[in-house]
Amino acid sequence: MLATEVGIQNFAIVWKWTTNNVDLVNDNVVTISKELDNFWRKGVNENAYYNSNAKHDKLEYFPNISFFIKAKSVEDVKTKLNELTVDKKGIAFYQIFSVGNLWLEIKYNTIDEKGLTKSYVTVSKTIKKPTEALVNKQTDEIMKLWNAGKIENVYFDIEGTQTENSKEDFVFYANANTEKEARALCESLPFFKK
Numbered sequence: 001m002l003a004t005e006v007g008i009q010n011f012a013i014v015w016k017w018t019t020n021n022v023d024l025v026n027d028n029v030v031t032i033s034k035e036l037d038n039f040w041r042k043g044v045n046e047n048a049y050y051n052s053n054a055k056h057d058k059l060e061y062f063p064n065i066s067f068f069i070k071a072k073s074v075e076d077v078k079t080k081l082n083e084l085t086v087d088k089k090g091i092a093f094y095q096i097f098s099v100g101n102l103w104l105e106i107k108y109n110t111i112d113e114k115g116l117t118k119s120y121v122t123v124s125k126t127i128k129k130p131t132e133a134l135v136n137k138q139t140d141e142i143m144k145l146w147n148a149g150k151i152e153n154v155y156f157d158i159e160g161t162q163t164e165n166s167k168e169d170f171v172f173y174a175n176a177n178t179e180k181e182a183r184a185l186c187e188s189l190p191f192f193k194k
Contacts, residue, residue, distance in 0.1 A: 010155055011077050012097040012121075012171060013045075014066045017059040019091050025062060031085045036067075044080065045069045046102070047153045049119060049173070066121070068099070068155070097123070099171045100157025104142070110149035117175045119152070120182035124170040124191065137190040142172075150175055150185060 019025065039045040048067035057064055071077045077096050086092050130138070145151045154172040170191075174182035186192060 008070050008072060010046075010068050010070055010099050010102055011074070012066065012099050012155075013069050013077070013081065014095045014097070015064065015086070015092045016057045016095070017062075017064075017092050020059065022060050024089065025059065025091055028085050028089060028091065029062075032091075035084050035086075039069070039080075043070065047106075049121070068102070068153075074098070097171075098157075099155040100169070101155065102153065103156040104146045104152075104154040104172075106152040107146065107149055110147070111152065111175065114149045114175075117177050119173040120176055120179060122151075122170075122172055122174050122182065122186050124186070124189075126169045126191065130191065130194070134190055134194060141189050142170075145185065 036045070036048075040048075045067045046069075048065060050063035050065045052061075052063040054064040069077055069080065071080065074096055081087055081094055087094065142151065142154060146154065151172045151174055154170065157169050174185050176182040176185060
């Protein structure tokens with residue numbers, strides 16, 4: 001699996017529509033889908049999310065899509081993404097966020113038992129070096145939330161909690177019914193409280 005190779009990192013990719021030409025998208029949607037499916041089959045991307053009810057950057061009935069890609073560098077990511085029809089034809093542009101490594105995957109059984117909710121992406125960056133005790137508390141709380149199915153697909157950059165770098169320290173999806181509920185979950189964590 002690509003994620004276990006030395007030097008591989010994870011990058012969050014967020015697409016934004018650059019066209020309002022629905023026919024252009026319709027004419028290329030099958031090709032775009034095949035290209036992304038090919039990425040998935042090769043183990044290049046993972047954990048794709050879509051928002052069909054987006055209030056921003058919405059194009060007709062097409063969902064907004066984001067996913068994580070495994071690569072050695074930002075340049076490697078750009079090389080892969082620039083080959084996609086969606087980029088080559090100016091249908092959408094992408095933003096890249098370095099997010100460290102996948103730590104905790106989705107717990108399907110727990111989420112199935114709890115019931116489906118919306119997923120809210122949460123991004124945290126430490127602003128000062130935490131103590132070891134605080135790191136342990138943060139880890140314990142994240143594990144509790146993950147075991148309860150309240151968060152999923154946690155990406156973590158241990159280096160970022162110790163030094164300033166360009167990566168986001170914690171990225172995870174909060175399973176909640178509302179944005180307010182997702183914010184409350186994030187604000188309950190020790191890093192936020194301190």
